[in-house]
Amino acid sequence: MAKEKKVEQITDMEVDFTQWYTDVCKKAQLIDYSSIKGIFIYRPYGYAIWENIQRILDAQFKKVGVENVYMPMLIPESLLQKEKDHVEGFAPECAWVTYGGNEKLEERYCIRPTSETLFCEHFKNVIQSHRDLPMKYNQWCSVLRWEKTSRPFLRHREFLWQEGHTMHATAEEAKAFTEEMLNLYADFCENVLAMPVTRGQKTDKEKFNGAEATYTIECMMHDRKALQAGTSHYFGDGFAKAFDITFTDKSNQRVSPHQTSWGVSTRLIGGIIMTHGDNNGLVLPPKIAPIQVVVLPVAQHKPGVLEAAQTLKDRLIAAGFRVKLDDSDNSMGWKCAEYEMKGVPLRVECGPRDLENGQCVLVRRNDGEKTVVKLEALEAAVAEQLEAVHQGMYHKAKKNLTDHIYEAHSLEEAKELQEKNGGFIKTMWCGDEECELKMKDVAGMSSRCIPFAQEHLDDVCPICGKPAKKMIYWGVAY
Amino acid sequence: MAKEKKVEQITDMEVDFTQWYTDVCKKAQLIDYSSIKGIFIYRPYGYAIWENIQRILDAQFKKVGVENVYMPMLIPESLLQKEKDHVEGFAPECAWVTYGGNEKLEERYCIRPTSETLFCEHFKNVIQSHRDLPMKYNQWCSVLRWEKTSRPFLRHREFLWQEGHTMHATAEEAKAFTEEMLNLYADFCENVLAMPVTRGQKTDKEKFNGAEATYTIECMMHDRKALQAGTSHYFGDGFAKAFDITFTDKSNQRVSPHQTSWGVSTRLIGGIIMTHGDNNGLVLPPKIAPIQVVVLPVAQHKPGVLEAAQTLKDRLIAAGFRVKLDDSDNSMGWKCAEYEMKGVPLRVECGPRDLENGQCVLVRRNDGEKTVVKLEALEAAVAEQLEAVHQGMYHKAKKNLTDHIYEAHSLEEAKELQEKNGGFIKTMWCGDEECELKMKDVAGMSSRCIPFAQEHLDDVCPICGKPAKKMIYWGVAY
Numbered sequence: 001m002a003k004e005k006k007v008e009q010i011t012d013m014e015v016d017f018t019q020w021y022t023d024v025c026k027k028a029q030l031i032d033y034s035s036i037k038g039i040f041i042y043r044p045y046g047y048a049i050w051e052n053i054q055r056i057l058d059a060q061f062k063k064v065g066v067e068n069v070y071m072p073m074l075i076p077e078s079l080l081q082k083e084k085d086h087v088e089g090f091a092p093e094c095a096w097v098t099y100g101g102n103e104k105l106e107e108r109y110c111i112r113p114t115s116e117t118l119f120c121e122h123f124k125n126v127i128q129s130h131r132d133l134p135m136k137y138n139q140w141c142s143v144l145r146w147e148k149t150s151r152p153f154l155r156h157r158e159f160l161w162q163e164g165h166t167m168h169a170t171a172e173e174a175k176a177f178t179e180e181m182l183n184l185y186a187d188f189c190e191n192v193l194a195m196p197v198t199r200g201q202k203t204d205k206e207k208f209n210g211a212e213a214t215y216t217i218e219c220m221m222h223d224r225k226a227l228q229a230g231t232s233h234y235f236g237d238g239f240a241k242a243f244d245i246t247f248t249d250k251s252n253q254r255v256s257p258h259q260t261s262w263g264v265s266t267r268l269i270g271g272i273i274m275t276h277g278d279n280n281g282l283v284l285p286p287k288i289a290p291i292q293v294v295v296l297p298v299a300q301h302k303p304g305v306l307e308a309a310q311t312l313k314d315r316l317i318a319a320g321f322r323v324k325l326d327d328s329d330n331s332m333g334w335k336c337a338e339y340e341m342k343g344v345p346l347r348v349e350c351g352p353r354d355l356e357n358g359q360c361v362l363v364r365r366n367d368g369e370k371t372v373v374k375l376e377a378l379e380a381a382v383a384e385q386l387e388a389v390h391q392g393m394y395h396k397a398k399k400n401l402t403d404h405i406y407e408a409h410s411l412e413e414a415k416e417l418q419e420k421n422g423g424f425i426k427t428m429w430c431g432d433e434e435c436e437l438k439m440k441d442v443a444g445m446s447s448r449c450i451p452f453a454q455e456h457l458d459d460v461c462p463i464c465g466k467p468a469k470k471m472i473y474w475g476v477a478y
Numbered sequence: 479m480a481k482e483k484k485v486e487q488i489t490d491m492e493v494d495f496t497q498w499y500t501d502v503c504k505k506a507q508l509i510d511y512s513s514i515k516g517i518f519i520y521r522p523y524g525y526a527i528w529e530n531i532q533r534i535l536d537a538q539f540k541k542v543g544v545e546n547v548y549m550p551m552l553i554p555e556s557l558l559q560k561e562k563d564h565v566e567g568f569a570p571e572c573a574w575v576t577y578g579g580n581e582k583l584e585e586r587y588c589i590r591p592t593s594e595t596l597f598c599e600h601f602k603n604v605i606q607s608h609r610d611l612p613m614k615y616n617q618w619c620s621v622l623r624w625e626k627t628s629r630p631f632l633r634h635r636e637f638l639w640q641e642g643h644t645m646h647a648t649a650e651e652a653k654a655f656t657e658e659m660l661n662l663y664a665d666f667c668e669n670v671l672a673m674p675v676t677r678g679q680k681t682d683k684e685k686f687n688g689a690e691a692t693y694t695i696e697c698m699m700h701d702r703k704a705l706q707a708g709t710s711h712y713f714g715d716g717f718a719k720a721f722d723i724t725f726t727d728k729s730n731q732r733v734s735p736h737q738t739s740w741g742v743s744t745r746l747i748g749g750i751i752m753t754h755g756d757n758n759g760l761v762l763p764p765k766i767a768p769i770q771v772v773v774l775p776v777a778q779h780k781p782g783v784l785e786a787a788q789t790l791k792d793r794l795i796a797a798g799f800r801v802k803l804d805d806s807d808n809s810m811g812w813k814c815a816e817y818e819m820k821g822v823p824l825r826v827e828c829g830p831r832d833l834e835n836g837q838c839v840l841v842r843r844n845d846g847e848k849t850v851v852k853l854e855a856l857e858a859a860v861a862e863q864l865e866a867v868h869q870g871m872y873h874k875a876k877k878n879l880t881d882h883i884y885e886a887h888s889l890e891e892a893k894e895l896q897e898k899n900g901g902f903i904k905t906m907w908c909g910d911e912e913c914e915l916k917m918k919d920v921a922g923m924s925s926r927c928i929p930f931a932q933e934h935l936d937d938v939c940p941i942c943g944k945p946a947k948k949m950i951y952w953g954v955a956y
Binding site: 032034035036039040041042043044047048050051067068069070071072073074076079091092093094095096097098099100101102108109111118121122125126137141142144146158160 | 510512513514517518519520521522525526528529545546547548549550551552554557569570571572573574575576577578579580586587589596599600603604615619620622624636638
């Protein structure tokens with residue numbers, strides 16, 4: 001049975017970037033709406049991207065000694081309240097369970113918006129001695145934050161993420177691990193998702209509720225807005241003291257351990273879409289694409305074509321690639337548009353003439369580049385082309401990032417640059433929250449990060465004129 | 479630094495099976511209690527068992543065409559109420575969210591106790607044509623049921639599971655798939671977990687709320703109580719009609735699809751513990767053991783011993799086994815007891831004399847059997863011994879099952895047999911719920927299943943004397 005439908009149109013990103021984004025999420029079948037506002041359904045193709053992210057990240061976590069656990073999804077209100085800054089930040093976004101069956105609960109429980117408090121309660125039970133440290137835990141789960149606005153992948157009331165929580169014997173070790181995990185995220189974004197990042201520290205205003213320091217990786221989307229793609233927090237011993245967690249150190253003293261937490265979420269998928277996508281749909285990084293290669297037989301009714309296509313598919317699967325053969329009766333045009341929409345990194349076309357010549361054609365999704373390859377060299381050629389897709393995607397995104405970092409020496413200039421170009425605006429900064437608020441107020445930008453790679457642009461803060469402490473990046477963020 | 483502690487005593491199972499079970503869960507560090515009654519923390523060692531179960535099952539699901547998705551954790555009350563039998567069964571166990579942030583919700587949401595209603599709502603959106611069918615979805619998640627009593631792994635208010643939900647064009651196909659998934663579970667239990675099962679159908683009284691038929695695998699624990707280890711449900715088109723899900727069939731008619739769902743949970747871990755454990759602790763099936771082989775150097779301060787142990791470990795890891803080397807300063811006695819407690823299937827001991835002779839000693843956890851092997855043949859010997867452990871565990875458990883199925887011809891005899899021996903009591907049955915209630919009342923047994931492998935024991939139901947329809951298994955269940 002033929003299923004002849006046209007690929008539905010997606011809005012051009014130049015016309016309406018927001019609509020383009022929503023169209024891609026819906027039409028590439030990544031996501032569906034549920035009956036609760038702000039809660040989305042992860043459809044098979046969207047979830048498969050997340051599974052690939054999970055698989056790769058999880059192996060990297062395990063390499064640095066992280067173990068997975070699973071904590072309760074509910075937090076008693078009294079537990080959430082143990083750390084003052086933390087509860088202040090999260091309480092307004094909590095969804096509260098008040099009934100169990102037909103009985104009103106004595107204490108209400110919130111659905112976890114994050115799990116520091118639960119981990120701390122457990123750490124108190126299981127940490128006794130310095131020999132129990134470091135304790136490096138992670139969990140893959142969903143969390144819930146009752147936010148007012150929502151967008152697929154970028155802001156869900158319920159979203160999937162991982163949250164790592166570790167305890168260390170010393171502040172130095174905990175700080176080093178906070179940075180190690182940030183670098184792990186940064187390398188993952190660049191090497192796996194082809195998303196270049198800026199690494200830096202959040203200001204006190206933007207840091208995580210209850211943290212001493214928050215480190216971040218900030219990416220630039222195609223529309224030159226910023227996306228916070230992952231964060232890593234150093235807590236010092238603040239939570240440990242609030243939760244009365246101590247251990248016996250080597251000199252037999254009871255002391256407090258030092259803590260970190262770090263997380264990335266399905267927001268990364270939003271980042272992938274807005275970094276790499278184009279007007280034909282998704283463009284997926286090969287390492288996390290659910291389908292890396294689609295094999296399309298040309299003139300498939302001709303003798304031998306389907307069998308040859310099947311053989312190519314089997315060979316590529318045996319070589320470890322994720323492959324789909326589409327031998328449906330849909331037209332070649334429909335199929336090409338469909339797999340472009342779905343962002344499949346590489347298309348293999350093989351028709352009667354190709355087969356006669358012992359060859360097939362590889363077409364890259366990211367730039368449309370075609371390569372004719374001899375059938376006997378297929379596996380090596382596919383590996384090479386997938387690497388070329390990754391590199392091409394990375395360099396294009398890197399250029400978008402570096403081309404759109406602008407230097408400003410006054411508030412007015414920062415505002416003008418942002419209005420004209422978008423992107424990151426870098427300035428010096430005195431360190432005062434007041435200047436951050438003023439930048440937001442005047443230029444509509446929040447501080448994105450204080451980059452690790454510092455430059456000296458001026459001696460003074462361009463906002464207040466006081467001596468400058470650091471260079472900072474500003475931007476309009478998702 | 480030496481960490482010389484004695485392995486804490488666990489209660490003998492003959493003295494108090496319940497206490498033995500709790501001791502093993504706690505002391506093998508599988509689980510911890512949280513501050514909410516009935517909700518447990520899955521610790522790294524317990525969670526790692528679940529990860530191995532997930533990995534293997536997930537690959538098997540994908541082989542039969544199942545795709546993973548993720549649905550919301552919240553169900554609006556009005557959605558839950560769409561299927562009458564379903565809501566009646568689950569509403570008393572629902573935890574209800576009534577506040578989002580500081581605002582009272584217009585409609586309350588329950589935390590999913592199971593997700594048929596959510597899947598149906600989505601199916602309605604995405605199923606249009608017979609070409610969309612079958613649609614085979616699964617999700618890995620946690621669910622919440624506000625039950626009164628709890629036990630680690632066996633009954634949690636929040637527990638981890640997978641729930642598969644499929645839609646098919648015909649009743650026949652859906653029924654066949656219901657059975658296919660039950661058989662997949664049964665084979666998984668036997669081939670992976672070394673847990674023999676009885677396959678059968680639940681009575682109407684015991685079937686899933688809203689299902690037309692529920693199939694089950696029932697296992698027998700060491701104390702001869704029954705454990706329902708997995709279920710697969712056939713729904714007909716009941717939910718489809720309640721949710722107004724239709725598709726265009728090949729003759730262009732709008733008709734209702736036919737539905738299945740099926741699930742297993744972390745309850746399987748409880749089953750593993752109670753099927754295989756002994757008075758020294760856990761005994762883990764090799765295929766899901768987080769550590770399959772522990773390498774223990776004997777007299778490790780002697781020159782060359784540690785290096786040799788490290789080499790053995792590296793070789794075994796390279797061969798694909800999950801291996802731990804314990805070169806801590808704890809005594810050999812402590813280490814042996816520790817890894818027995820943790821149920822590690824195989825221990826490799828190597829001391830100076832072994833190494834002189836170019837050999838090491840393999841010790842099986844399940845029966846203590848020792849084998850001396852030449853170092854050059856290590857990998858093959860380990861593979862062989864792990865297989866022997868699996869077989870030994872399976873056959874011991876199979877004997878426990880078959881030895882404790884008793885035939886009864888009267889209610890009184892059934893009661894006596896259960897009191898004397900425990901196990902499954904098989905009788906004929908007329909099919910009436912009244913007789914089930916009477917069996918429960920008089921003999922304390924629930925119906926476990928109507929086995930697929932039927933026998934003719936009598937012409938009449940031994941409870942009421944009416945003509946018998948089926949042979950049925952009764953038991954005391956977890």
